[in-house]
Amino acid sequence: MPDLVDAVIDLVKVEARRVRNGNTTAFPPLTVARTPPDCNTVTIALRRAPGQGLPTGLTIELGIEVMDDAAQAIAVHVCAWRGAISERPLDCEKIGAFKGVFIPAAISGLLENAMYIALDQAQSMAETDSNGLNLSELEAA
Structure with a gap:
């Protein structure tokens, strides 16, 4: 039986592709990977797409921690x-x-919000801005 981290990461892999497939005009092709394979982190990497406002691509990383x-x-x-x-x-x-x-x-829902917020910020930043994005509006209360 897969553990809880596996279940969450498997869901993220499916849902990231669903979000991208639902709006291919906004999101370039992406890869979703657990790197390294035995860790509790999953990374969504959107390809470089200058025509979609992502000249250097975009990476979103989710860390999963089991509390109980x-x-x-x-x-x-x-x-x-x-x-x-x-x-x-x-x-x-x-x-x-x-x-x-x-x-x-x-x-x-969290993943979809994170993807759209990160995409919007990455597309609206100047080339000279820091590459780190501010996702503070996702912060849990």
């Missing part, structure tokens, strides 16, 4: 930056975006 396995309580931290996975800025702040019982619909 029996209760299926998790915490999700989100960080995003312009550029490839390997170009993560040192000042990329992880935002505590979710804390509670794992409910797929809640994680799907």
